[in-house]
Amino acid sequence: MALSCNRQAGATRQAARSSRRAAAPRPALRPVAVAATAPARPAASPVPASKLIDGKSIADTIRSEIAAEVAAMKQQHGLTPGLAVVLVGARKDSETYVRSKKKACAEVGFDSYGADLPADATEEELLKVVEAYNADPRIHGILVQLPLPKHISEKRILDAISIEKDVDGFHPLNIGALAMRGRDPLFVPCTPKGCIELLERMKVPISGRRACVIGRSNIVGMPAALLLQRRDATVTMVHSKTPDAQRICAEADIVIAACGVAEMVTGDWIKPGAVVIDVGINAKDDPTAKKGYRLVGDVEFEGAAAKASLITPVPGGVGPMTIAMLLQNTFESAKRVAEGAKASH
Numbered sequence: 533m534a535l536s537c538n539r540q541a542g543a544t545r546q547a548a549r550s551s552r553r554a555a556a557p558r559p560a561l562r563p564v565a566v567a568a569t570a571p572a573r574p575a576a577s578p579v580p581a582s583k584l585i586d587g588k589s590i591a592d593t594i595r596s597e598i599a600a601e602v603a604a605m606k607q608q609h610g611l612t613p614g615l616a617v618v619l620v621g622a623r624k625d626s627e628t629y630v631r632s633k634k635k636a637c638a639e640v641g642f643d644s645y646g647a648d649l650p651a652d653a654t655e656e657e658l659l660k661v662v663e664a665y666n667a668d669p670r671i672h673g674i675l676v677q678l679p680l681p682k683h684i685s686e687k688r689i690l691d692a693i694s695i696e697k698d699v700d701g702f703h704p705l706n707i708g709a710l711a712m713r714g715r716d717p718l719f720v721p722c723t724p725k726g727c728i729e730l731l732e733r734m735k736v737p738i739s740g741r742r743a744c745v746i747g748r749s750n751i752v753g754m755p756a757a758l759l760l761q762r763r764d765a766t767v768t769m770v771h772s773k774t775p776d777a778q779r780i781c782a783e784a785d786i787v788i789a790a791c792g793v794a795e796m797v798t799g800d801w802i803k804p805g806a807v808v809i810d811v812g813i814n815a816k817d818d819p820t821a822k823k824g825y826r827l828v829g830d831v832e833f834e835g836a837a838a839k840a841s842l843i844t845p846v847p848g849g850v851g852p853m854t855i856a857m858l859l860q861n862t863f864e865s866a867k868r869v870a871e872g873a874k875a876s877h
């Protein structure tokens with residue numbers, strides 16, 4: 533087992549020893565061969581900048597806000613937020629995301645810790661890592677990068693993460709609290725939280741509006757629908773078995789597309805003036821692009837943008853918000869510790 537605690541950007545990650553059993557792609561946020569720097573959108577895009585929700589820039593603002601709060605926390609409480617990121621196997625996309633998370637930690641002044649396990653690591657080995665991080669007071673957030681290899685029960689691993697450190701918000705107690713009126717989860721899953729943050733920072737009214745969430749995954753569609761409902765939207769979820777998904781979507785003021793099918797949502801699905809949040813990240817062959825492919829969302833961008841009042845691009849929309857929200861959740865977790873420690877003195 534390769535459990536190692538690495539601090540900040542210069543930390544060396546132990547290489548994954550085996551990639552015999554590759555994990556299957558998840559349907560909602562389908563992992564693709566993600567470039568370290570994404571190929572740029574074609575320069576001739578006719579979509580006016582005023583329609584674009586610039587997730588990259590909003591995420592950068594949030595990251596600067598967190599960096600300032602971390603500096604204050606260090607000064608006032610002598611506490612440095614710590615995030616542990618666990619990777620099993622050697623999927624290129626997961627390695628890229630884990631690297632980005634550790635880099636983001638270093639940039640805002642968090643300590644980051646890492647465990648890289650080989651693809652054939654056992655469930656018991658992974659559970660031991662999670663339990664060690666649960667018990668480590670330097671660590672305020674634990675994230676196990678998904679997807680996991682098939683032989684490991686995702687459910688068993690996510691259930692083992694302490695709910696006080698569940699910065700992904702995937703623990704059933706956190707999701708359960710999200711679903712209930714009168715209760716608040718300790719953490720909300722990062723991607724759907726990022727979608728709502730984009731709507732709020734763009735001052736899009738949610739209360740009383742019709743929203744359509746396309747896709748029902750545990751990590752995006754379902755929590756996104758719950759978050760919209762908590763803000764008094766009238767929410768419909770559509771999915772692969774919904775016969776009239778397009779008609780339902782075309783009635784929505786707010787669309788969150790998280791179905792994992794490249795460019796499935798075309799302009800015909802979009803009500804004029806709707807706000808469109810595209811969670812999808814899919815590789816599409818493009819011989820004119822440097823890498824031979826470009827990233828596209830679950831929304832056919834140009835067609836939908838022609839109808840929408842606001843739309844997120846891919847890349848540079850929801851994706852960067854996922855990591856910004858992870859930092860926000862980890863900071864909130866450390867703040868709870870700092871304030872709890874203060875209260876008990």
Ligand SMILES: Nc1nc2c(c(=O)[nH]1)N[C@@H](CN(C=O)c1ccc(C(=O)N[C@@H](CCC(=O)O)C(=O)O)cc1)CN2
Nearest residue numbers: 561566567568570629676677678847848849851852854
């Ligand atoms: N434990 C978790 N596993 C996974 C999650 C998660 O939230 N928790 N989400 C995804 C992957 N993911 C983070 O882990 C992630 C996906 C995409 C991006 C991102 O910034 N995308 C860019 C495009 C990629 C690029 O240009 O390199 C964008 O959309 O602009 C960040 C994080 C599955 N696993």
Ligand SMILES: [Mg+2]
Nearest residue numbers: 848849850851
């Ligand atoms: Mg995006």
